Amino acid sequence: MIYHYDFRYAIAKFLVSIALKVNFRKMVYVGRKENVSKERAVIFAPNHRNALLDALLVVYATYPLKQVVFLARADIFRQKVIAWMLRGMRIMPVFRMHDGKDNLNRNSEIFNNAARILKHHNPIAIFPEARHNPRQSLLPLQKAVPRIVLPTEASCDFQLRSQVVPVSIYYRDISGFLSDVYITFGTPIEVSAYRDRYHENPMQAVNQLRQEMETSLRSMVVDIQNDAFYDEYLHAIDWNADRIAGETFAGRKDGFLQASLQIVQRMDELFVHNRPLFDAQIAGFREALAILKEEGFTTKDRIDQPSSRATLTTRFAALLLTAPLALFGFLNGIFPMLIKMKLLGLFKDKQFVASVRYASGLIFVPLFDLIQSLALGFITQTWWLALAYFIAMPLTFYFALLWRQWLRRTRRDLKVHRFAHRLPDRWKQVVTLIRL
Numbered sequence: 166m167i168y169h170y171d172f173r174y175a176i177a178k179f180l181v182s183i184a185l186k187v188n189f190r191k192m193v194y195v196g197r198k199e200n201v202s203k204e205r206a207v208i209f210a211p212n213h214r215n216a217l218l219d220a221l222l223v224v225y226a227t228y229p230l231k232q233v234v235f236l237a238r239a240d241i242f243r244q245k246v247i248a249w250m251l252r253g254m255r256i257m258p259v260f261r262m263h264d265g266k267d268n269l270n271r272n273s274e275i276f277n278n279a280a281r282i283l284k285h286h287n288p289i290a291i292f293p294e295a296r297h298n299p300r301q302s303l304l305p306l307q308k309a310v311p312r313i314v315l316p317t318e319a320s321c322d323f324q325l326r327s328q329v330v331p332v333s334i335y336y337r338d339i340s341g342f343l344s345d346v347y348i349t350f351g352t353p354i355e356v357s358a359y360r361d362r363y364h365e366n367p368m369q370a371v372n373q374l375r376q377e378m379e380t381s382l383r384s385m386v387v388d389i390q391n392d393a394f395y396d397e398y399l400h401a402i403d404w405n406a407d408r409i410a411g412e413t414f415a416g417r418k419d420g421f422l423q424a425s426l427q428i429v430q431r432m433d434e435l436f437v438h439n440r441p442l443f444d445a446q447i448a449g450f451r452e453a454l455a456i457l458k459e460e461g462f463t464t465k466d467r468i469d470q471p472s473s474r475a476t477l478t479t480r481f482a483a484l485l486l487t488a489p490l491a492l493f494g495f496l497n498g499i500f501p502m503l504i505k506m507k508l509l510g511l512f513k514d515k516q517f518v519a520s521v522r523y524a525s526g527l528i529f530v531p532l533f534d535l536i537q538s539l540a541l542g543f544i545t546q547t548w549w550l551a552l553a554y555f556i557a558m559p560l561t562f563y564f565a566l567l568w569r570q571w572l573r574r575t576r577r578d579l580k581v582h583r584f585a586h587r588l589p590d591r592w593k594q595v596v597t598l599i600r601l
Contacts (some may be wrong), residue, residue, distance in 0.1 A: 177257035181527070184526055184527040189216075189344060189346050191421075192222070194347070194348050195350065196349055196352075197226055200352060200353055201353075205286065205328055206283040206284070206328070206590045207288045207289070207324050207328050207353075208289045208290070209223055209290040209291075210286060210290075210291060210292075210310055210330065210378055211290065211292060211299075211333070212332070212382060212398050213294050213332055214297060214336060215298075215334075215336070215339060219297070221273070222346065223334075227288065234256070235257070235290045236256075236279065236290070236291045236309070237256050237258045246489060250343055250540070257598065265313060277278055283317050283325065283447070293378060294307070294377075295309065300389070301387045302386075302388050303386045305379070306375050306378055306382070307375075308372075310329060311371040312371060313369065315374065318357065318359075322356075323357045323360040323363075324355075327356045328354060329353065329374070329378060330353050330354075331350075331351035331354070331378060331382045332351065333347070333348070333382065334346065334526050335422050335425070336463075336519075343565065343567070343570055347419050349451075351384075353380050353489065354377055354381065359374055375397060387402075390433075391436060394436075394447060397432075397450045399464070399597075400450050402424075402454075404464060404468070404599040404601070405428055405600065406425050407421065407467075407470075413427070428601060431601065438556055446601065450570060452593075452598055456591065456594070456598075460582065461579070467578065468578070469596045470590075471585040472582055474582065477578060480578075484571060484572055487564075492566075494562045494566075496563070497561055498565065500533045501562075502527040506524040531559070532556045538551045538554050540554035544567070
């Protein structure tokens with residue numbers, strides 16, 4: 166049964182954890198110890214910004230002996246081999262209208278299985294938005310979670326003590342490599358609190374639980390609902406979140422997330438209560454952006470923090486000294502890189518960049534490491550050398566990717582340094598305009 170321990174899941178979770186640590190510069194988990202019970206039935210309800218990584222981050226966050234069961238759209242189960250792997254990873258299909266009206270009846274069986282899982286005190290995860298949304302906003306929540314957990318509790322006379330745990334997933338740069346991700350587990354919602362309401366009016370109880378989940382998630386998620394000024398909100402975060410995190414949230418490991426939430430809240434308050442000041446702020450952002458584009462900058466450049474000449478010299482010297490090792494790493498990883506680029510060409514939507522990069526690293530780097538190491542062993546007949554290469558290949562390839570990131574950042578910082586010293590008045594104007 167799906168609520169029993171599965172070796173495929175354990176193996177996959179181990180590999181996933183390694184690849185996640187390589188993919189992100191920093192993974193910050195908040196509220197896991199305080200808000201996720203080891204003994205009680207739990208339904209995780211995360212927001213959904215990335216097609217693949219969201220689920221893997223929730224899986225990685227769970228306790229070693231807890232194997233989360235995910236509910237996912239049914240169309241990814243069409244091929245038998247893939248379906249076998251997905252079920253081994255404890256993923257169950259949920260059918261939607263475009264999967265065929267006749268298939269909707271099969272959801273009753275899926276929901277019954279979910280109820281059995283909860284009764285065995287195993288965790289379930291459902292994305293309540295029902296589809297992924299790469300924008301920094303929360304879509305209206307659907308009713309799948311209440312439709313599963315309330316009847317399950319009712320069948321146990323609301324003695325199961327199940328909890329719905331809202332989960333916020335925030336990517337600092339959703340498509341960037343070696344970026345930061347923040348996963349926050351919110352205050353659990355006690356399903357038993359809906360006992361009387363469910364007995365009186367089940368549909369009303371479903372709607373109220375859905376509404377409480379949405380209210381909780383909106384307080385945790387960076388939720389930009391002002392579509393007319395969506396880009397300006399993003400620019401405000403890029404330009405101000407690091408500074409506010411240091412000034413207001415120093416000592417908090419999720420300081421950047423908290424600063425981002427505060428920026429969105431502050432912009433919303435200005436829009437509602439002080440529209441002239443809001444309009445002036447937006448005009449300033451747009452003027453600053455025009456200047457930055459004219460000078461060849463993006464909002465990701467650290468325009469208000471120019472590096473010193475000594476710092477830049479040291480960084481370029483270090484890059485030059487380590488360039489041979491980086492070149493060796495790139496040559497070793499050329500085939501996984503070519504495959505990744507080929508796969509990226511199949512997806513027009515940028516939201517799949519991070520998922521493709523992650524999957525390529527998880528599958529093709531180990532595969533070609535093994536192939537190339539065996540080839541070296543057979544060619545040289547020196548198997549200790551092949552073993553050394555087997556260990557060195559992924560390490561040097563990863564270093565090469567880090568080196569490339571450092572090179573790009575150092576070049577951008579050099580450009581900011583030159584701008585600040587070549588056109589100091591223009592630079593000061595930009596710094597003043599971008600400040601919130």
